[in-house]
Amino acid sequence: MRARIELHDTDWTEAEHAYGDGADTLKWLLDACGEGPDRADRAVGVLHNCLVHQGSVYAGSAKAYPVLVDLLLDPAAPGRATLADLLLGITIGTAETEAVHHEIRAAHARATPRLLPLLADPVREVRHRVAYVTGLRTGHEELAVRALGERALNEPDPLIAAVMTGGVARHDVAGRAAWLSGALASRHTPAVRAAAAWGIAQAGLPWTTEVTTAVAEAWEHGDVLNGDVIEGEQWRWSDNPLAETLIAMADPVRAAEICLRLTQSEDEETAECGALAAVGLLEEHPHAYPAFAPVIAAVRTHRDIQIRSYANDLDALTPADEGDHPVR
Template identity: 90%
Template structure:
């Protein structure tokens, strides 16, 4: 196993982690690289707790990074999904010092070209986490975007396809706009279309009727964009992708029309997406509330009680804004 070589080529002195000086980091990494599956599983769990603790990362996290990459690249390594999650946690963690931050950024940049083949890995979690790692800025943007483009439109998992499409949108490279507008086409999956629209909005690209159509159809029919799936894993690029997309339209009437169409859906996940987006939009832009009166009415009239509960939030936002106008 290649990771074993990296263990001996690394200076493990002063490799602190969340629980101490890091003297035991080498032991846990050795176990993670070993042939005993149960011991490897325990070791990876311990490493996760030590190297990414409540979102913080340490010198030991940076030193372990290339070893974890080598492990992940080994198709025979046990618990690769957990390893991928650990690598992602280290990459996006909050470093204890600026030096650790730069060391992790450098390790991520070196690993990016090597990780690209894992965008087609048979393990779903590995593909999902590597897609997000690939979309982060590393200095390999052209290479990363090319790999994401090649995979996004044929990725069988809708959520991962959305992550990949969003990753393309985050990099200002040649032909980005043309590719994103092409990804709006109805022949693509709802997840790809929704992510392309979010990317167009995020990049400040021209808003067209095609984008509006894609947003409405994607969120109305894209099951993966609604409910527990997106709520549990997110796109990783946004906590409120629909609200962010509609805000970028800068057209409250059109945004309200989309929210209304969604909230009238008999599918409860779709209706909730419309209601949540309306609440998020009005929290950020309360001046738009007159356009959302019909949305509030549709939410209040919905057959599902948990959808109707959002009417209280919409009413509160409307009342607060009217109060502000009265005070002036």
């Protein structure tokens, strides 16, 4: 196993982690490389607590990074889903020093080309975490966009397909805009279409009627991006992707029409998406409130009590001088 070679070729002095000098890091990594699944799972759990503690990462986290990559690349390694989660945690963690930050960024960059085949890994949690890791900038943007784009349109899990699509949008490379535009087509899944529209919005790419149509149609399928398709995970690129997309549209009247279309749905998940998007948009642009009067009425009269509860949130966003400003 290559991970074992990496372990013994690494100087583990000054491998501090959350609980001390890191002298035990080598032991836990050796256990993680072992063939006993129970012992390996326990070791990875301990490493997660030590190397990613409440979102913070350390010198030991940087030193362990290439070993964890080697382990993840071994299809026979035990607990690969947990390993992938640990690797993602280190990648997006907050470093204790600038030096640690640079070490982890460098390790991430070196690992990116090797990790790309895992976008098609049979373990869905591995695909999910590696998709996020690939969506972060490392200097391999063209490779990342090609791999994410090829896989996103063939990925069977809607949440992972959306993550991959969003990852394409996060890399500023030639061809990205054309790919995102193509991903809006109705032949693609709602998750891919919704994520493509979000990506176009976030990248500041031209907004077209095709984007607006894709937004309205994709989100009629319910919570296509934020659902717990994988337990405990949401769509990390955004807390409220529909609201962010509608805000970027810069057309409150049309945004309100889309929210109304969603909130009038008999499907509770779809209606909640519309209500939450309206709240998010009005928090950002309260003077768009007049255009949302029909949305608020639909929320207030919805048959589901959970949807009706958002009416109070929307009412609280009424600007003090509402009515003195035209909708823009």
